Amino acid sequence: MRKSLIISILATTGLVSCGQGDTSTSVKVTKELEKSKTVMSVESQTRADVSNQKNVDTKYVYSDPSGHNLIIENSYPRGGLKYTDPFGEEYVYAVFWTRITNETNNPFEFRMGFSEDSYELKSTPDRSFKLFIPSDTITPEKEALVNYGLDLEKYLDYNFRKQADLVRTINPKDSSGFYVVILFNQGVNGTLRTGLNIKEGKLIYRINDKEITCGNINLKQLELKK
Incomplete structure (x- = not known):
């Protein structure tokens, strides 16, 4: 036992x-x-x-008086194909995006827009172009898609004769991106590069050698970091 x-x-x-x-x-x-x-x-x-x-071509970093940054990133182009407008005219298009990251402690508010009339490049005055700003928001998930995920033809068919403008507020510690579409009356020889930047409190959009003052911002004491 x-x-x-x-x-x-x-x-x-x-x-x-x-x-x-x-x-x-x-x-x-x-x-x-x-x-x-x-x-x-x-x-x-x-x-x-x-x-x-x-996908980022240019990047600008601006600092406010307290040392916090506002970052602007501009993409390379997508597209290069033809678009036919509702009136039968043919154009060559390119799609770009800009992303703004607000690391400051204040909301960043901006308003930008382009004329519905055509612009010309200084180096090639025979090339005229129109600019559009779709209201869609570019996100990282869309960057790998055709035309960065923008339904280009649908947007242009509806907005071709409308003035392009955009108003947006980016909260502190947040970011937001938007598209810019360029329509040329004929193909551009060489490289096409664009980008948004800030000069003296104004928004400037550059297309190769052409600079267009295109908007205003609420933060006035931003300095470009070297």
Whole structure:
């Protein structure tokens, strides 16, 4: 009887010990899986950030009196194909985007717009172009899509004869992006580059060698970082 009792106790102890070992191993495996998922998530986000930066052509960083930054990023072009307007005229289009990141402690408010009339490049006066600002917001997810995800033909068909303007407020520690569409009466020889920047409290949009004053901002003491 005594031997049976001892064997029973030892058997029970062994079962408990095995159970504790399994629980410890299970917890360890679970933690390793969670750690692995976290690392994969961080790596995926890092790759996405790097991919987004590949679309950035120019970047301007402005500092306010307290040392906080306002960042403007401008993209490379997409498009280069033909668009036929509702009246049968053909154009060559290019799609760009601008993203503004507000790291200041104040809302950043801006209003910008372009004339419905055509502009000309200084270097090639025979090339005239029109500018449009769709109200759509560009997001990182759209950057890999055709025309950066903009439904170009639908937008232009409806807005071709309308003046292009945009009003937007970007809250502190937030960012927002928008499109700019250019229609040329004929193809442009060489490289086409554009970009939004700030000069003396005004918004300036550059198309190659052409600069257009196109808007106002509420933050007046921003200085370009060298």
